[in-house]
Amino acid sequence: MAESIKIKKGLDIKLKGKAAETKSDALQSQFFSMRPDDFHGMTPKVAVKEGDAVKVGSVLFYDKANPDLKVVSPCSGTVEAVNRGERRKVLDIRLKSDGKFESVPFEKAQPSQLSSDEVKKVLLESGFFAFINQRPFDVVANPNDAPKAIFISGFDSAPLAPSYDYVFDYTQCKDELQLGIDALAKLTTGKVYVSIHKDSAARAFKELKGVAITEFEGPHPAGNVGVQINHICPINKGDIVWTISPYDVVAIGSAFKKGAIDFSRLVALVGSSVSKPSYYKTYPGAEIASVVKGQVTEENVRYISGNPLTGRQVSKDGFIGAFAHQITVIPEGNKNNEMFGWIMPRLNKFSTSHSYFSWLLGSKKEYVADTNINGGERAFIMSGEYDAVFPMDILPEFLVKAIMDKDIDKMEQLGIYEVAPEDFALCEYVCTSKIETQRIVREGLDYLRKELA
Amino acid sequence: MKALRNFLDKVKPNFEEGGKLSAFRSVFDGFETFLFVPNTVSKSGTHIHDIIDSKRVMSFVVIALIPALLFGMYNVGYQNYLVAGTLDQASFMEVFFYGFLAVLPKIIVSYVVGLGIEFTVAQWKHEEIQEGFLVSGMLIPLIVPVECPLWIIAVATAFAVIFAKEIFGGTGYNIFNVALITRAFLFFAYPTKMSGDQVWIAKESIFGLGNDLAGVDGYTGATALGQVATGSSTTITNAVNQAVDLKDMIIGLMPGSIGETSVIAIMIGAVILLVSGVANWRTMISVFVGGAVTAFLFNAIGSESNQVWNLDWMEHLCVGGFCFGAVFMATDPVTSPRTNSGKYIFGFLIGVVAIVIRCMNPGYPEGMMLAILLMNLFAALIDYCFVQRNINKRLNRLNNK
Numbered sequence: 001m002a003e004s005i006k007i008k009k010g011l012d013i014k015l016k017g018k019a020a021e022t023k024s025d026a027l028q029s030q031f032f033s034m035r036p037d038d039f040h041g042m043t044p045k046v047a048v049k050e051g052d053a054v055k056v057g058s059v060l061f062y063d064k065a066n067p068d069l070k071v072v073s074p075c076s077g078t079v080e081a082v083n084r085g086e087r088r089k090v091l092d093i094r095l096k097s098d099g100k101f102e103s104v105p106f107e108k109a110q111p112s113q114l115s116s117d118e119v120k121k122v123l124l125e126s127g128f129f130a131f132i133n134q135r136p137f138d139v140v141a142n143p144n145d146a147p148k149a150i151f152i153s154g155f156d157s158a159p160l161a162p163s164y165d166y167v168f169d170y171t172q173c174k175d176e177l178q179l180g181i182d183a184l185a186k187l188t189t190g191k192v193y194v195s196i197h198k199d200s201a202a203r204a205f206k207e208l209k210g211v212a213i214t215e216f217e218g219p220h221p222a223g224n225v226g227v228q229i230n231h232i233c234p235i236n237k238g239d240i241v242w243t244i245s246p247y248d249v250v251a252i253g254s255a256f257k258k259g260a261i262d263f264s265r266l267v268a269l270v271g272s273s274v275s276k277p278s279y280y281k282t283y284p285g286a287e288i289a290s291v292v293k294g295q296v297t298e299e300n301v302r303y304i305s306g307n308p309l310t311g312r313q314v315s316k317d318g319f320i321g322a323f324a325h326q327i328t329v330i331p332e333g334n335k336n337n338e339m340f341g342w343i344m345p346r347l348n349k350f351s352t353s354h355s356y357f358s359w360l361l362g363s364k365k366e367y368v369a370d371t372n373i374n375g376g377e378r379a380f381i382m383s384g385e386y387d388a389v390f391p392m393d394i395l396p397e398f399l400v401k402a403i404m405d406k407d408i409d410k411m412e413q414l415g416i417y418e419v420a421p422e423d424f425a426l427c428e429y430v431c432t433s434k435i436e437t438q439r440i441v442r443e444g445l446d447y448l449r450k451e452l453a
Numbered sequence: 454m455k456a457l458r459n460f461l462d463k464v465k466p467n468f469e470e471g472g473k474l475s476a477f478r479s480v481f482d483g484f485e486t487f488l489f490v491p492n493t494v495s496k497s498g499t500h501i502h503d504i505i506d507s508k509r510v511m512s513f514v515v516i517a518l519i520p521a522l523l524f525g526m527y528n529v530g531y532q533n534y535l536v537a538g539t540l541d542q543a544s545f546m547e548v549f550f551y552g553f554l555a556v557l558p559k560i561i562v563s564y565v566v567g568l569g570i571e572f573t574v575a576q577w578k579h580e581e582i583q584e585g586f587l588v589s590g591m592l593i594p595l596i597v598p599v600e601c602p603l604w605i606i607a608v609a610t611a612f613a614v615i616f617a618k619e620i621f622g623g624t625g626y627n628i629f630n631v632a633l634i635t636r637a638f639l640f641f642a643y644p645t646k647m648s649g650d651q652v653w654i655a656k657e658s659i660f661g662l663g664n665d666l667a668g669v670d671g672y673t674g675a676t677a678l679g680q681v682a683t684g685s686s687t688t689i690t691n692a693v694n695q696a697v698d699l700k701d702m703i704i705g706l707m708p709g710s711i712g713e714t715s716v717i718a719i720m721i722g723a724v725i726l727l728v729s730g731v732a733n734w735r736t737m738i739s740v741f742v743g744g745a746v747t748a749f750l751f752n753a754i755g756s757e758s759n760q761v762w763n764l765d766w767m768e769h770l771c772v773g774g775f776c777f778g779a780v781f782m783a784t785d786p787v788t789s790p791r792t793n794s795g796k797y798i799f800g801f802l803i804g805v806v807a808i809v810i811r812c813m814n815p816g817y818p819e820g821m822m823l824a825i826l827l828m829n830l831f832a833a834l835i836d837y838c839f840v841q842r843n844i845n846k847r848l849n850r851l852n853n854k
Contacts, residue, residue, distance in 0.1 A: 013501070159501075236851040308500045330500065334492045337458050341490035342508035353505040355513050355729035371494040375506025376486060376581050379625025382510060383791040384733065395843050397791055398836075413844040421498075428499045432507055433625070438498035 004198065005231050007218030009391040011352060011426055013159045015308070015330075016272040016366045021166045023266055023279040027293050029286035032075045032095040033319035034060055039071055039130050041139025041449075044090045052079045057104035057126055057261040060093045068143055071322075072127030074263040074283045076102040092319075095285075103260035111183035111256055119186040123252065126261055131248040131323070135229065135241050136417035137449045138442075147242040149190040149233060152181075154205040154246060155197040155216075157223030158307035158425075162268035162279065162325050164246065170203040173250050177204050180253030184244065185210055195228040205246075221391065226423045230392040235418045247325055267291060267320065271308075271329040272368040273301045284322045288314055296329050302371050304328040309425035310438070333372025341374070352388075352430050378433040386437075389426035394418060396427055400437055403444030411448060421445070461485055479575040483582035507624075511584040513731045517722035518591050518781065524718035525711035526552035529599050530663065532654045532708055536672045536692050537664035551663040555655045556711055559594035562603045566610045567593075574619050585624030585631070585787075586614065592632035592781060595712025596774065596822075597639065598652035605646055609638040629829045630788045633822050640822070648817060650675035653708035654692060676709045677702065677772035678761070678811065678818035687764045689772070702771040713777040723780040732784035735796040740779035743804020744770055751812050761812045769808060778807070778821035788829040795835040803828045 036044035043064040048054065054073040063069040073095060080094040106126060111119055123129040124143055132150075134141040141147070155164050168177065185192050191212045196205045198217035206213070214232055216222045225243045235241055247265050255261050263283050270277045275295045282291055288303055304311035305321040308328050312321055320327060338344075350358045350367040358367070386396040394415040402410035421438040428437040467474045468481040485491075486508075495502060529552035534540040540548075567586045575582045593610055617634035618627040640647045654674045656666040673680070677689045677697075691697050692708055701707070705715025713719075726732035748766035756762035770776065783789070783803050790799050803824045810820025 015501075234850065236847075236854055238851075302494075302500060304500055310498075311500065313500065328500075332494055334494045336490060336492055337454075338490040339454050339457075339488060341504070342506055343512055346504055349504045351504045353503065353509070353730055355509055355731060356504060369501040371500050372490065373493050373495050373502045374490060374504045375502075375508065376491060376493070378507045378583060379623065380791075381507055381585075381625050381786055383786045383789065384793055387793060393843070393846070395792065395840060398840050413847065414840070415843075415847055425499050429501065430503050430505070432503075432505050432510055434502065434506070436498050 002196075002213040002215045003232075004215040004217070007216060007222040007227065007231075007391045009388055010219035010221055011389045011430065012157070012219040012363075013309075013350060013369070013429070014363065014366045015159050016368050017270050017274055017277045017328075017330075018160055018366075019162065019268040019270050019277045019279055019326075021163070021279070023281060026267075026280040026282040026286065027290040028099055029075075029097060029282070029290040031080060031287055031319075032073070032077075032097055032283065032285040033092045034071060034074070034095070034285050034322065035092045035319075036061060036071070036090050038322040039140050041134075041137065042069065042071070042130070044071075046082055046090055046093065048079045048082070048093065050079055050081055053077075054079060054095060055102050055104045056263065057106065059127070060095075061090065063140075066142060066144070068124045069130060069140065070124065070127050071130045072261070074285045076100050101262070101264075101283075103262065106255050106259050106261050108259035109256055111179055111186065114183075114186065116186040119183050123183065123187075126255060128248065128252045128255070131244060131251075133243045135226070135235055135243065135420065136239075137445045138420035138422075139445075139449070141242045145240050147188050147190070147240045150184050150188045150192045150242045150244065151225050151229050151232070152184075152192065152194045152211075152244055152246055152249060153223055153225040153228055154194050154202060155200055155223045156307075156325070157197075157220035158309055159220070160268070160270040160277075160326065160328055161223070161307055162266065164205075165200055165202045166279070167266045167325075168202055168204045168246060168250065170207075173253075174204045174207065175257055176250045176253035177246065178208060178253065179256045180249035180251070181208055181211055183252055183256065184249065188242070193228070193232055195223075195225075195232075197223070218391070221389075221423060221426060224423055226418065226420050227391055230394070230418055234393070237412060237417055239417070245323070245325070265325065267324070268326040269295065269329075270326055271304075273298050273329040273331055282320065284320060284324070286320050288316065288318050288320060288327060291320070291327055292316075292329070298331065300332045300335060301329050302332050304330070308369065309429060310422045331368065331370040333370035333374075336370070336372055353432075373434050375432070375434050377435065380433055380435070382432045385430050385432060386424075386427040389430055390423070392418065392423065396424065396437075400424070400427075400435070400440055403440050403447075406444075406447060408448060408451060411444060416444060416448060458489065461488070476576065479580070479582050480572050483572070483575070486581070507584050510731055511587045513725065513729050514588045514781070515591050517725040517731070518588075518595065518712070520718040520721040521595060521712040521715065521777065522556075522591070524705065524715040525595060525713075526556050528552065528706055528714055529555045529655050529711065531706050532692055533656075533663045533666065536654055536666055536669055536674075538669075538693075539664055547662060551655075551659060554659040554662065555599055556594060558603055559597065559601070559606055559711075560591070562606050563593040563610050564590040566607045567614050570611060570614045570619065574623065578623075580623070583624040585618070589614075589631040589635075593635050596632060596636050596710045596777070598647060599655045599711055600652040601639065601646050605639060605643050606635075609635045609642070612638050625787055627787060628833075629826055630782055630785050633782055633826055633829075636822055637826060640817075648679070650679060653710075674708055676818070677707060677768075681760050681764050682818040684760055687760050687768075689768075699765075699768055699771065702768060707772075709772075710774060710777075713774045716771050716776050719776045719780050726780065726784065732780070733786065733789070733793075733796055735793060736784045736789055736800040737779055739797045739800025740783050740804045740807075741770060743801035744775060744779070744808050745804070747805045747808040751808065759812065761818070769811070773811075773819045774821040775807060778825055779804070782821075782825050783828075788832060790832045790835045790839075792836050792839040795832070795839050798835050799828055799832055802831070
């Protein structure tokens with residue numbers, strides 16, 4: 001019987017536009033884009049130039065500090081452009097797909113029979129390693145570390161998130177998942193932890209072998225891997241743990257099984273501005289338009305690669321992020337001109353505050369949320385707001401203040417090594433003072449990493 | 454509505470940097486955001502935000518203060534007519550309207566002075582106008598005696614806003630409750646206008662309403678606590694020397710600061726604050742518990758010479774500024790501890806200290822104001838202890854690895 005943990009603090013934001021459980025292929029994406037910024041912590045050195053032919057798995061760029069750490073192409077075709085911004089910073093590598101998704105050679109194997117060095121070498125060569133994240137600092141993992149554990153969250157609790165029960169169908173990916181886990185197990189000195197939701201029927205996760213399974217229940221952010229780590233085995237100063245999404249575990253497993261690299265995945269197209277939200281088979285770095293394909297008729301909308309709490313804004317002709325598993329389209333809130341909004345009942349909008357009435361309308365009602373921040377930025381006024389949605393043994397407000405002060409000792413003492421910006425997304429959502437906590441935490445982590453380097 | 458929006462858009466360039474009226478940019482901005490929710494969209498982090506904002510929070514506190522304000526107005530009129538002996542002939546509206554006219558100038562003075570300073574500072578610092586003073590500006594008139602001269606309120610408000618708030622950085626950064634600093638300033642700088650038995654009942658008629666009390670004698674204008682502190686028993690009377698019981702204290706037709714007398718009106722406000730979640734229940738409940746326990750202990754010990762010790766603990770909570778302070782002052786989130794556990798300690802000690810000051814201190818009968826200000830000072834220390842506990846827990850985890 002798996003250990004069971006109940007999360008009490010948190011918040012499920014019920015939004016309109018949840019994906020129906022049907023899937024179809026996205027349109028052929030003509031162009032692909034890989035952004036070094038998605039792989040936080042890497043200093044990219046570009047390995048290709050315009051016009052080079054690439055296959056799925058060809059190296060596009062690698063880390064300056066750690067040349068073994070590579071990011072590879074998700075498609076086959078040619079390099080269209082290497083786009084650079086200010087001070088020659090690499091913005092993205094634009095690829096033109098030939099539609100064939102031919103893979104570079106990959107040797108079929110049983111990862112459980114390989115040595116840990118062999119597995120590491122294979123994952124580094126094939127570019128899968130760059131999809132492993134490290135805590136502390138929430139950056140791409142360093143292959144020279146030996147993490148004390150690897151954590152995988154088997155459900156996503158974010159608003160409008162894809163249902164893993166649906167995406168990781170037992171019959172289709174049970175072997176892939178197991179092979180991926182077997183490979184990862186070689187990389188840690190400790191255990192591989194998989195967390196599943198208590199009500200989940202996902203046999204693919206439940207029947208995994210060689211992992212420690214923990215059941216979670218409760219509202220978002222119960223599905224955040226950071227929250228799970230904090231409850232299962234908190235990170236101490238000096239510890240390193242790795243995290244990886246099950247999407248990438250399946251990709252690893254599938255490569256070992258089929259002998260070819262394939263990044264294809266089911267991405268949920270969701271949001272109140274989408275006419276028929278559902279799942280699409282596509283690739284990281286593919287064009288947003290190839291998934292959306294005319295399902296958004298309004299003009300004044302925001303496209304988000306990822307969920308509405310932690311995702312990244314992209315343009316209509318932008319690309320899916322390397323780590324995104326959903327595309328959210330919601331209305332922009334820049335033309336609302338809402339009169340006296342701050343004193344109105346606003347029955348059609350959601351709030352955690354009981355000064356509005358959504359708490360009386362039941363928890364089933366779904367709301368449309370736009371991108372308006374609904375107020376102005378202020379200093380901290382209300383207290384206890386963050387604590388109510390932050391289910392870790394950490395004092396979020398004090399940590400954020402320590403980061404604002406750039407007080408390294410205080411940050412360490414208050415547990416900055418255990419957190420990632422995404423853990424603060426709900427704090428930012430509920431904040432009366434509209435403080436950009438995720439940005440602050442990101443800057444704090446980067447600052448600390450630089451100072452300690 | 455559309456026309457108004459268009460008008461604002463048309464005149465807006467004048468107020469922007471380099472425009473003719475750029476000296477009033479903050480004022481315009483404040484006015485615009487008052488009318489329309491700004492069309493600001495999120496640029497980093499979460500793409501969606503809760504619809505709660507500081508305007509909503511502050512306006513709920515003001516709404517919660519309205520019952521106490523209206524009752525205070527009526528009570529001002531009631532005391533005046535009661536003392537003059539003409540209560541029977543006056544209609545409800547006359548009584549209320551007299552009180553309204555007596556209180557309104559104080560509200561106007563407090564808002565004009567306080568918001569004037571806030572607007573100026575916001576313009577000077579190129580910031581948005583912050584809403585904190587909406588609440589302070591309403592609290593100030595409710596915690597002064599009705600006979601307090603307007604110019605003194607103006608001076609005290611200016612002092613408090615500048616020295617208790619703006620020099621610390623504005624709303625959210627102040628250590629002490631701004632309204633209470635106003636009252637403390639009044640109390641120590643102009644004690645004769647703030648205490649004794651001459652200031653609690655309006656004495657002059659306004660626009661033909663009310664009564665001139667110059668020739669009337671034989672009434673006591675002392676507050677309940679004032680009477681007990683100087684008297685030889687715990688019997689409390691109203692302004693015309695009729696004994697009152699606990700029920701009368703709860704209703705609140707007694708001399709006192711404008712908003713503090715009625716427990717019922719304050720409790721309506723408390724319900725609004727607690728249901729809307731604007732005020733923290735931990736602080737509020739703890740203040741009452743702390744006060745009740747302490748007053749009960751003093752009751753149990755008893756005293757021959759000091760009747761305040763003998764005042765029944767329930768009456769202790771119902772008279773003076775105890776309820777008002779517990780509901781509206783102690784719960785100020787900025788000057789309370791930020792940790793939830795800290796709030797219990799903070800509230801409890803406010804209750805304890807308030808009663809201790811009432812009982813042990815010969816100088817002034819009321820202790821709520823000083824208790825809250827004292828604990829405001831300790832709020833950061835209380836937080837420090839609880840933050841340190843979290844830090845130590847993490848350290849132990851590391852050491853026991």
